[in-house]
Amino acid sequence: MTTERRGVRILIVEDEPKLAAVMADYLHIEGFETTSISDGAEVIPFIRTTPPSLMLLDLMLPGRNGMDICREVRQFSTLPVIILTARVDEADRLRGLEIGADDYVCKPFSPREVVARVKAILRRSAPPAATAAPVATGLEVDQQFHRARLDGEELKLTPVELRMLALLMKSPGRIFPRDYLLNQLYDDHRVVTDRTIDSHIKNLRRKLQVVRPDSEPIVSVYGVGYRLEL
Structure with a gap:
């Protein structure tokens, strides 16, 4: 072994x-x-x-x-x-x-x-490097220990959702095309459709809205992609 x-x-x-x-x-x-x-x-x-x-x-x-x-x-x-x-x-x-x-x-x-x-x-x-510093208002992500918090409340995210949130957090307000997210999340050349990304975004958005129910934390830009607004 x-x-x-x-x-x-x-x-x-x-x-x-x-x-x-x-x-x-x-x-x-x-x-x-x-x-x-x-x-x-x-x-x-x-x-x-x-x-x-x-x-x-x-x-x-x-x-x-x-x-x-x-x-x-x-x-x-x-x-x-x-x-x-x-x-x-x-x-x-x-x-x-x-x-x-x-x-x-x-x-x-x-x-x-x-x-x-x-x-x-x-x-x-379980990436080798940890980043726990907040990069969007009220939002913290620690990829090494698979933890995410919004306004101090822990988010129960899947590994894919955590990686997607970390990507969006790199530049809050920037539009990330679906193709970019696909390439970053799935690097093993499998066949993955845009609807797969949409499903993960839907789940991630719902979990963020549990903490901020009156917000739209992830905005869909029709025909382009998504941006984080926190």
């Missing part, structure tokens, strides 16, 4: 034993530790008592479906979540992102691709 990944545990939530075993084997080769769960009803209790570093989550599960699991996880944790499912419709993918998933991979998939996405998300979730 590589030293830098010792203790990095991936939770595999999958009711197909062979597929779960294949994913575990590929992750072990890369130095990750794994735990596999096949019953959806067991996932939340496990996460609360033994938080993993990232979760690979199937949607069609006995006991409880993956969408409900992801939705509940987002009520108390910023755990990175990659959904693995046979549902290929764009509406299903967008729904998964809207409830807080960081990525969405359709079956059948290459285990190597999934491992690459796991590594990319974990790498972006």
Whole structure:
């Protein structure tokens, strides 16, 4: 096991034993530790008592479906979540992102691709440099420890949402084109649409408005992109 990944545990939530075993084997080769769960009803209790570093989550599960699991996880944790499912419709993918998933991979998939996405998300979730100084009024972001606060209140952001907020905070008031955000957030050359960015922005805006309900913290500029106004 590589030293830098010792203790990095991936939770595999999958009711197909062979597929779960294949994913575990590929992750072990890369130095990750794994735990596999096949019953959806067991996932939340496990996460609360033994938080993993990232979760690979199937949607069609006995006991409880993956969408409900992801939705509940987002009520108390910023755990990175990659959904693995046979549902290929764009509406299903967008729904998964809207409830807080960081990525969405359709079956059948290459285990190597999934491992690459796991590594990319974990790498972006724990950047080497910390920046805790406020760069917009009332807003603080610490990327190293994955923390964000607005007016002193902690924001429960996913890793993708935190990275997006950090990007927008570089120049409050500047318009960031969708293409720029896509390239900065997803550097592994996957096919990602503008609607993916829109879904993450929608979630981020909603969480900021919990603290400032009468504000429009992220403004949409039609046909161009987004700007932060705090």
